[in-house]
Amino acid sequence: MNENKQRAIFYHAGCPVCVSAEQSLVGALDRGRYAVEVVHLGNDKARVAEARAAGVQSVPALVLGGQTLHVNFGAALSDLG
């Protein structure tokens, strides 16, 4: 990872709302300035705690430079484990 880039983590759970948001929003981020990671919490339950610690309450959500943005509503984090 380029150390000069800020981190952007998109958490989702594979739901239609998530996929739709991912395709538009994640695709619009400036990859020159952001190191973008997409995490499927349904498949990678070990990272649910990390998402919760970042303030994620529902998915899809984008954690961008330390700020948590909930984008539309697909599923509650509490339903994912």
Next chain:
Amino acid sequence: MNENKQRAIFYHAGCPVCVSAEQSLVGALDRGRYAVEVVHLGNDKARVAEARAAGVQSVPALVLGGQTLHVNFGAALSDLG
């Protein structure tokens, strides 16, 4: 406006949640590919109807290439006129 760019319109109402989302999310968009416009619906009520037509139900919201993304929750569009 560069005709090759997609449009990205960020609707907000000056609320703290809106300003916070604007600073992080709007700042992260790829300006090389998106023509970004920020609309303050509290000051520009004439555009509330346009936002509603785009499917905006609350602010802040980002309309990106025709898709409407509600980001966190600041205020309901119905409270803005």
